[in-house]
Amino acid sequence: MTKRIVITMIILSLAMVFLSSQCGYLASQEEGKIERPLPVIRMDSLSVVGSNYVCEMTVQTPDLCWEIARYDIKEKGDTIFIQIIGQREKDAMCAQMIGTLQTKVPLKLKKAGTYTIKCWNSPDSTIDYTITTESQNKDNY
Secondary structure, three states: OOOHHHHHHHHHHHHHHHHHHHHEEEEEOOEEEEEEEEEEEEEEEEEOOOOOOEEEEEEEOOOOOOEEEEEEEEEOOOOOEEEEEEEEEEOOOOOOEEEEOOOOEOOOOOEEEEEEEEEEEEEEEEEEEEEEEOOOOOOOO
């Protein structure tokens, strides 16, 4: 009987993890917060700051309680994938209306050239931008 309960609990736990990942919500490291990717709706500007390029982007939020938690950047050759992660208090009372936030994402480009920036918009799509740069970054990382 105890073995059956343990197996049932494991199956339920795995199901909860699977379902929460399918909904786009992730448990935050901080108690009482939820996280999820926020869709980028546009890149507002690209500027040079010191030895970095900075992309200013606008993301859409499900309600007005969301804030930027972090961004994930992955590079593959001359393609840069950017995903903005938002967070909100789990029990916060918010106006149920779609909002927007602006964020700045620093990019260290190793060399001058043409890059494709792919900004996460949904599980099946990205908003793509092509930029040609003259790298300001003297140090390769």
